Amino acid sequence: MVPRTAATQDDLRRHNRARLLRRLHEGGAASRSDLVAFSGLNRSTVGVLVSELAEVGLVTEVAGSAGQVGRPSLMVQPAADSAVVLAFDLRVERTVVALVGLGGNVLVRKEQRHKRTSYTPHAALRNVVTLTEQMLRQAPAQASWVGIGIGVPGIVDHADSRVRLAPNLGWADVPFGDMVRESLGAQYGFIPTVAISNDADLGAVAEHVRGVGARNRNLIYVSGEVGIGGGIIIDGRPMAGAGGYGGEVGHMVVNPEGVTCRCGAQGCWETEIGRDAILAAAGLGGDQVEVADVIAAASSGNRKAQAAIDAAGEWLGIGLANLVNLFNPEVIVLGGHLRLMFPLVSGTVFRRIHYALPATREQVRVEVPALMGDSTLLGAAETAFEDLLSDPIDVLSRSHHAVAS
Amino acid sequence: MVPRTAATQDDLRRHNRARLLRRLHEGGAASRSDLVAFSGLNRSTVGVLVSELAEVGLVTEVAGSAGQVGRPSLMVQPAADSAVVLAFDLRVERTVVALVGLGGNVLVRKEQRHKRTSYTPHAALRNVVTLTEQMLRQAPAQASWVGIGIGVPGIVDHADSRVRLAPNLGWADVPFGDMVRESLGAQYGFIPTVAISNDADLGAVAEHVRGVGARNRNLIYVSGEVGIGGGIIIDGRPMAGAGGYGGEVGHMVVNPEGVTCRCGAQGCWETEIGRDAILAAAGLGGDQVEVADVIAAASSGNRKAQAAIDAAGEWLGIGLANLVNLFNPEVIVLGGHLRLMFPLVSGTVFRRIHYALPATREQVRVEVPALMGDSTLLGAAETAFEDLLSDPIDVLSRSHHAVAS
Numbered sequence: 001m002v003p004r005t006a007a008t009q010d011d012l013r014r015h016n017r018a019r020l021l022r023r024l025h026e027g028g029a030a031s032r033s034d035l036v037a038f039s040g041l042n043r044s045t046v047g048v049l050v051s052e053l054a055e056v057g058l059v060t061e062v063a064g065s066a067g068q069v070g071r072p073s074l075m076v077q078p079a080a081d082s083a084v085v086l087a088f089d090l091r092v093e094r095t096v097v098a099l100v101g102l103g104g105n106v107l108v109r110k111e112q113r114h115k116r117t118s119y120t121p122h123a124a125l126r127n128v129v130t131l132t133e134q135m136l137r138q139a140p141a142q143a144s145w146v147g148i149g150i151g152v153p154g155i156v157d158h159a160d161s162r163v164r165l166a167p168n169l170g171w172a173d174v175p176f177g178d179m180v181r182e183s184l185g186a187q188y189g190f191i192p193t194v195a196i197s198n199d200a201d202l203g204a205v206a207e208h209v210r211g212v213g214a215r216n217r218n219l220i221y222v223s224g225e226v227g228i229g230g231g232i233i234i235d236g237r238p239m240a241g242a243g244g245y246g247g248e249v250g251h252m253v254v255n256p257e258g259v260t261c262r263c264g265a266q267g268c269w270e271t272e273i274g275r276d277a278i279l280a281a282a283g284l285g286g287d288q289v290e291v292a293d294v295i296a297a298a299s300s301g302n303r304k305a306q307a308a309i310d311a312a313g314e315w316l317g318i319g320l321a322n323l324v325n326l327f328n329p330e331v332i333v334l335g336g337h338l339r340l341m342f343p344l345v346s347g348t349v350f351r352r353i354h355y356a357l358p359a360t361r362e363q364v365r366v367e368v369p370a371l372m373g374d375s376t377l378l379g380a381a382e383t384a385f386e387d388l389l390s391d392p393i394d395v396l397s398r399s400h401h402a403v404a405s
Numbered sequence: 406m407v408p409r410t411a412a413t414q415d416d417l418r419r420h421n422r423a424r425l426l427r428r429l430h431e432g433g434a435a436s437r438s439d440l441v442a443f444s445g446l447n448r449s450t451v452g453v454l455v456s457e458l459a460e461v462g463l464v465t466e467v468a469g470s471a472g473q474v475g476r477p478s479l480m481v482q483p484a485a486d487s488a489v490v491l492a493f494d495l496r497v498e499r500t501v502v503a504l505v506g507l508g509g510n511v512l513v514r515k516e517q518r519h520k521r522t523s524y525t526p527h528a529a530l531r532n533v534v535t536l537t538e539q540m541l542r543q544a545p546a547q548a549s550w551v552g553i554g555i556g557v558p559g560i561v562d563h564a565d566s567r568v569r570l571a572p573n574l575g576w577a578d579v580p581f582g583d584m585v586r587e588s589l590g591a592q593y594g595f596i597p598t599v600a601i602s603n604d605a606d607l608g609a610v611a612e613h614v615r616g617v618g619a620r621n622r623n624l625i626y627v628s629g630e631v632g633i634g635g636g637i638i639i640d641g642r643p644m645a646g647a648g649g650y651g652g653e654v655g656h657m658v659v660n661p662e663g664v665t666c667r668c669g670a671q672g673c674w675e676t677e678i679g680r681d682a683i684l685a686a687a688g689l690g691g692d693q694v695e696v697a698d699v700i701a702a703a704s705s706g707n708r709k710a711q712a713a714i715d716a717a718g719e720w721l722g723i724g725l726a727n728l729v730n731l732f733n734p735e736v737i738v739l740g741g742h743l744r745l746m747f748p749l750v751s752g753t754v755f756r757r758i759h760y761a762l763p764a765t766r767e768q769v770r771v772e773v774p775a776l777m778g779d780s781t782l783l784g785a786a787e788t789a790f791e792d793l794l795s796d797p798i799d800v801l802s803r804s805h806h807a808v809a810s
Contacts, residue, residue, distance in 0.1 A: 001546040003600060008445065008446065012414075012417055028609060038411065041413065050482075053594065154763065155764050156766070164763075164764045165762070165763075165764065166683060186690055195527060205524065208415075218646050218647050230731075234646075235642070235644075235645065237640070239732075240640065240733070241623050241732055241734060241768075242621075242622075242623050242735045242765075242769070243764060243765075243768050245733040245762070245765045245768075246623075246732050246765075247733075248730040248731065248733075248762055249730075249731060251730045251761070251762055252727045253659065253723055253726065253727055253760075254659075254661065254732060255661060257662060263762060265726070265758075265761075269804055289660070306737025315413065318658055318661060321658065321670070322727075324653075324659055325653040325657060326635075326652065326653065326657060326731065327644075327646055327650035328645070328646025328647050328648060328649070328650040328652075330647045355669055356656070356670075357560065357570070357653055357668060357669035358569075358570075359560050359562070359569045359646075359648060360572065360646070360647075360653065363646075363647040370584050376475055383601050395798045
């Protein structure tokens with residue numbers, strides 16, 4: 001086994017301060033008593049830590065109510081205007097960006113369409129730099145810019161923020177993290193945290209921190225975009241695997257007699273429930289057609305569209321049953337077009353999940369994302385806050401005062 | 406997100422003491438300098454913690470050599486005769502038991518055959534109690550008996566040590582942990598740690614701590630017994646899932662056109678690479694025939710046996726490719742009859758794994774267990790030591806002096 005991390009006196013103080021800030025960021029305002037109960041620390045230690053966080057502006061104390069009769073107690077809350085991050089969701093045909101404050105509030109959000117074919121890494125980089133500038137101009141005065149989180153529809157190496165493969169963007173082996181760091185470093189004379197992640201991994205993080213899985217320690221997010229992506233939370237932590245590539249659910253072979261996938265294997269889950277499979281089965285195609293159109297056609301009685309959705313529902317259920325047996329999650333979240341499809345095929349899906357072992361199937365529920373289409377975007381914000389939340393005072397002191405620039 | 410655990414001054418000291426003992430238990434003897442380097446603690450703190458552990462007898466300091474020229478340095482080593490556990494591997498047709506000392510040395514090991522049909526939960530309990538008595542009689546004088554770990558070929562609820570289902574033993578919903586605790590409590594007036602686990606989960610633990618995955622943080626152990634079991638280590642920790650049922654790889658559907666599995670689903674991995682599938686395809690059967698016989702027949706030119714092994718090899722590869730894409734492990738360990746089969750089908754297996762995404766397949770290796778047939782047994786010992794390793798002095802003081810009884 002690999003050594004566990006060291007724990008000294010200093011680490012302990014830093015660790016406890018970080019825990020309190022994370023609790024406030026993820027769970028919202030809390031009284032000092034709440035924080036005592038949450039942390040297991042004594043009241044005076046909590047007081048000191050809260051004061052330290054307040055001194056640097058990360059939290060404020062305001063009169064609130066603990067929900068009981070009597071005089072209102074002071075509530076500690078994260079200061080949304082103290083630290084901000086930029087979150088990007090780089091999709092195949094659209095870029096979404098948000099300026100997000102500590103505590104997870106979206107302060108500004110913007111969406112831009114682009115042509116898939118012309119969205120090269122350099123085009124995307126220019127896009128990120130321009131939007132960063134625009135967003136930071138709208139940041140609160142005195143806010144420190146602590147990070148930037150970016151979701152991409154591809155496989156990302158966690159060690160060096162390199163996009164190994166994003167087939168639907170046509171990217172292969174792109175050091176996108178370094179590109180962003182260099183451009184922003186040159187422009188601002190300061191390099192914030194830059195986190196590049198797979199889009200479905202971020203969907204899982206957001207739904208776990210702020211969505212339908214907020215009370216669960218084991219969650220699987222399955223995204224239906226052009227491809228089928230997966231993000232997996234195990235015992236409260238994102239599952240990465242050896243290189244950060246875990247969770248490639250779309251390339252689980254479910255039908256060895258099926259068609260050849262663009263990955264080279266035969267009968268991947270993606271070849272049965274991905275966008276192209278559904279459009280082809282419905283006899284539809286073209287750049288402007290979406291799974292939503294097939295669903296609309298099916299709902300209005302189009303037999304071929306209905307058959308396409310039904311077939312995809314069967315395969316969706318078969319694959320989900322596998323995930324239930326393999327991971328024993330409390331919740332599976334269906335994003336992208338799977339979210340739209342699910343209401344039409346839930347009966348089929350549950351019938352298939354019923355074939356999972358009783359012990360595992362009894363514990364799982366299937367949900368659509370609470371954050372709807374913004375799971376990836378908000379997950380990107382969480383990864384951008386990660387360094388601050390691990391060591392608040394140190395990271396804040398190194399950060400850029402966005403508005404002052 | 407669920408609160409992280411509290412960290413106070415006391416926790417810190419306990420935590421550091423536990424880390425040092427775990428390091429010695431898992432990694433073997435080390436000099437104080439090694440422990441300083443390992444822990445990040447200063448020399449005097451390490452000295453105090455080692456003295457505390459030595460005082461209760463858990464470690465000893467002996468003259469050793471750090472491998473350099475010069476006077477030998479003192480080595481701290483775990484005292485195998487200070488704390489012992491009992492480890493059981495309850496198989497379908499055989500019980501294996503071992504008395505294991507701190508540091509992982511097998512002090513005594515014994516194997517007993519039994520009839521599958523008569524191995525009811527109560528028969529197994531009597532077996533465990535009798536063997537416990539025999540083993541403890543052979544324990545070193547002054548050794549404290551700190552726990553008992555038991556592996557079963559079934560699904561175990563981690564919360565209450567209940568065997569939910571062990572189909573090949575014919576057990577359903579058996580509170581085996583409570584049964585063992587009550588019997589031993591009545592007999593010894595003391596209840597040690599009792600850990601009941603799935604056999605493949607224990608195989609994964611043992612190969613991770615002391616076997617082919619000792620340097621890896623992500624490992625999958627696939628056991629081929631009558632059924633196909635799986636144990637999964639993610640980022641250094643066993644993956645449990647919501648109820649401890651994760652890792653049921655045998656019921657991953659790989660062939661939807663395949664035969665019906667005893668779980669009710671069609672085309673589970675187990676129906677293609679489990680013992681019965683291989684025996685049936687080879688045209689062999691009966692209680693006395695094993696996959697080893699098919700392998701022997703295939704090796705000596707029996708065409709039907711060869712075809713059966715080849716077909717199983719293809720399906721083995723398809724399922725492993727799925728696991729590689731889903732989990733991105735550094736190592737997959739093949740136990741049971743898969744261990745015996747692997748040399749004959751490795752070419753096929755690697756050809757199939759080649760269909761996994763490049764990013765994931767490049768990082769994985771496939772191995773046979775370093776601990777051979779004893780992975781489950783030694784994993785059971787590790788789970789029995791877990792409480793002691795989490796809080797050495799406290800747990801030791803509550804433990805039974807086995808030999809004194």
